Amino acid sequence: MAVRRLAEIQPESFAFTSENRAWADDQIKKFPEGRQASAVIPLLWRAQEQHDGWLPEPAIRHVGDVLGMPYIRVLEIATFYTMFNLEPVGEYFVQLCGTTPCQLCGASDLIKVCERVIGPQRHVTDDGKLSWLEVECLGACCNAPMVQINYDYYEDLTAESFEKLLDDLRAGRPVTPGPQNGRQMSAPLGGPTTLTDPSLYQNRRTLVSDTDVASRAANDTAPSPPPPSSAPEPEKADKPEVADETDDKAAMLDAAERPEALEGPAGGTADDLKRISGIGPKIEGILNELGIFHFAQIARWTEDNKAWIDGYLKFKGRIDREDWIGQATTLAEGGDTDFSKRVDEGNVPSSKD
Numbered sequence: 001m002a003v004r005r006l007a008e009i010q011p012e013s014f015a016f017t018s019e020n021r022a023w024a025d026d027q028i029k030k031f032p033e034g035r036q037a038s039a040v041i042p043l044l045w046r047a048q049e050q051h052d053g054w055l056p057e058p059a060i061r062h063v064g065d066v067l068g069m070p071y072i073r074v075l076e077i078a079t080f081y082t083m084f085n086l087e088p089v090g091e092y093f094v095q096l097c098g099t100t101p102c103q104l105c106g107a108s109d110l111i112k113v114c115e116r117v118i119g120p121q122r123h124v125t126d127d128g129k130l131s132w133l134e135v136e137c138l139g140a141c142c143n144a145p146m147v148q149i150n151y152d153y154y155e156d157l158t159a160e161s162f163e164k165l166l167d168d169l170r171a172g173r174p175v176t177p178g179p180q181n182g183r184q185m186s187a188p189l190g191g192p193t194t195l196t197d198p199s200l201y202q203n204r205r206t207l208v209s210d211t212d213v214a215s216r217a218a219n220d221t222a223p224s225p226p227p228p229s230s231a232p233e234p235e236k237a238d239k240p241e242v243a244d245e246t247d248d249k250a251a252m253l254d255a256a257e258r259p260e261a262l263e264g265p266a267g268g269t270a271d272d273l274k275r276i277s278g279i280g281p282k283i284e285g286i287l288n289e290l291g292i293f294h295f296a297q298i299a300r301w302t303e304d305n306k307a308w309i310d311g312y313l314k315f316k317g318r319i320d321r322e323d324w325i326g327q328a329t330t331l332a333e334g335g336d337t338d339f340s341k342r343v344d345e346g347n348v349p350s351s352k353d
């Protein structure tokens with residue numbers, strides 16, 4: 001590992017926002033008396049998040065003050081773990097895996113793209129959008145070559161798809177994390193080849209429904225629908241967990257507003273919601289079951305509607321990250337997005353029924 005030094009130019013000071021300080025105090029309370037220093041990593045991480053993705057020296061001292069730790073001990077931790085960035089990063093910080101499996105699958109081509117589009121490692125582009133760093137294995141070797149950008153993995157990249165990804169991010173266009181060649185997670189490119197017998201999944205509470213096993217799309221990570229009413233009851237041991245999940249979901253969904261639903265598609269024809277990046281056949285089916293058939297319906301979602309759907313699908317903000325409403329607005333007005341054009345040209349396997 002290369003020597004990791006603090007950035008030459010540092011801010012004058014750093015302090016947690018009141019919200020982050022309250023969060024930090026909650027973290028500290030989780031540890032027994034005298035062991036508060038155990039909260040050092042989450043606090044450093046929160047400080048990094050607050051400071052645009054990198055950790056300045058005043059933040060390291062501030063965390064030491066909050067935890068009553070000698071500054072040198074906090075510094076040792078911040079400089080040891082490569083998850084902490086010690087110098088400024090771009091709005092989109094690319095961590096490019098350069099370890100052997102990714103190298104064998106083309107990581108060196110991705111490095112050339114970074115050098116050409118962004119510049120040398122650690123350089124932040126003039127618009128502040130991009131920076132990159134070569135890192136060791138990120139644990140997604142079966143989808144090599146891959147990069148991590150902020151919190152998301154982008155896998156099965158080629159030089160072309162990676163350069164387009166960087167362009168899209170820079171231009172604020174929606175992108176879809178995960179495999180970039182249309183395959184389903186780590187399954188073979190043409191779809192799963194094992195465990196495809198639907199009978200294997202009968203009487204299983206958490207797995208996908210019978211007909212979905214072979215067709216679940218790479219970007220379709222919504223929870224599976226409940227088993228059909230004709231399916232046998234789950235085994236007794238599973239019941240308490242189901243009840244807890246249901247209660248949590250009900251409580252969460254009560255807090256927000258369900259979007260306007262139609263009994264069926266207006267004019268008898270539904271829009272192809274799969275033209276929205278982030279919606280595959282499975283999620284489209286769930287939206288249709290909820291009475292959502294048209295781009296214009298999604299374009300009209302309020303913040304509460306969006307929160308309701310996000311909670312229902314357990315998406316944790318994915319609707320915003322993928323900008324469903326922006327895409328739906330464009331499509332509802334008769335326009336196209338880069339993604340919808342690729343769908344229309346048949347170049348997005350995961351958008352096919």
Ligand code: FES
Binds near residue numbers: 099142
């Ligand atoms: S070698 Fe690249 S993710 Fe493991």
